[in-house]
Amino acid sequence: QKEVEQNSGPLSVPEGAIASLNCTYSDRGSQSFFWYRQYSGKSPELIMFIYSNGDKEDGRFTAQLNKASQYVSLLIRDSQPSDSATYLCVNYGGSQGNLIFGKGTKLSVKP
Amino acid sequence: NAGVMQNPRHLVRRRGQEARLRCSPMKGHSHVYWYRQLPEEGLKFMVYLQKENIIDESGMPKERFSAEFPKEGPSILRIQQVVRGDSAAYFCASSPPSADSNSPLHFGNGTRLTVT
Numbered sequence: 001q002k003e004v005e006q007n008s009g010p011l012s013v014p015e016g017a018i019a020s021l022n023c024t025y026s027d028r029g030s031q032s033f034f035w036y037r038q039y040s041g042k043s044p045e046l047i048m049f050i051y052s053n054g055d056k057e058d059g060r061f062t063a064q065l066n067k068a069s070q071y072v073s074l075l076i077r078d079s080q081p082s083d084s085a086t087y088l089c090v091n092y093g094g095s096q097g098n099l100i101f102g103k104g105t106k107l108s109v110k111p
Numbered sequence: 112n113a114g115v116m117q118n119p120r121h122l123v124r125r126r127g128q129e130a131r132l133r134c135s136p137m138k139g140h141s142h143v144y145w146y147r148q149l150p151e152e153g154l155k156f157m158v159y160l161q162k163e164n165i166i167d168e169s170g171m172p173k174e175r176f177s178a179e180f181p182k183e184g185p186s187i188l189r190i191q192q193v194v195r196g197d198s199a200a201y202f203c204a205s206s207p208p209s210a211d212s213n214s215p216l217h218f219g220n221g222t223r224l225t226v227t
Contacts (some may be wrong), residue, residue, distance in 0.1 A: 004153070034215070041220075042220060043115075043202060043218035043219055043220045043221060044154070044202070044218050045218070046215040046216075049215065088153070088154070093156060095159075095167050095169075096142075096159060096166070096167070096210065096211065097142065097144040097156070097159040097167070097204070097206065097210075097216065098156045098159065098167060098169070098170070099154075099156060099216065100156075101146075101153035101154040101155070102153050103151070103152060103153040104153065
């Protein structure tokens with residue numbers, strides 16, 4: 001059974017700081033990882049995807065993947081109050097559309 | 112371009128009644144996926160459908176739950192004889208015909224089912 005583990009938080013950071021969100025996964029053979037953001041009462045929306053070891057940067061977001069340690073992270077630079085949401089670490093489940101979601105980490109950015 | 116549309120947004124049913132949740136995919140999308148989010152839990156995959164075909168129903172409970180995506184009209188997730196444990200948010204997602212396993216899913220805003 002593939003699993004994705006996240007600290008539920010809440011993670012609180014001041015405005016302008018770097019927010020670091022972490023995730024571990026159980027399936028050593030996993031190749032594809034996604035980070036989704038979900039505002040309260042809203043749908044999950046894709047922020048980043050990463051398939052290769054190392055870092056991938058997109059604007060203020062950096063995704064990091066370490067397959068040897070089975071570890072994925074998301075860094076948010078210059079955090080804004082509008083970044084306050086639940087961040088979902090997601091692993092491809094092995095068949096199309098079958099994604100394994102973590103329970104999410106709630107991020108709160110204080111002005 | 113409208114996104115994935117789900118209705119109703121909120122649905123209240125008494126134990127033993129039937130719940131019907133509807134999902135219209137994004138324009139041009141022919142693949143539909145249903146997920147369930149129980150309180151304090153992550154989203155769980157339920158079923159993947161294409162027009163008139165169930166492709167993967169490995170996440171569907173064996174009893175009382177069914178899904179369809181007819182040639183015309185929205186996809187329907189049907190829950191018969193609902194119980195309190197069915198109370199959850201049900202999300203629908205869609206992807207285009209060219210989607211593969213690495214394609215992102217576009218989610219609707221969900222239907223929140225409450226069973227009293």
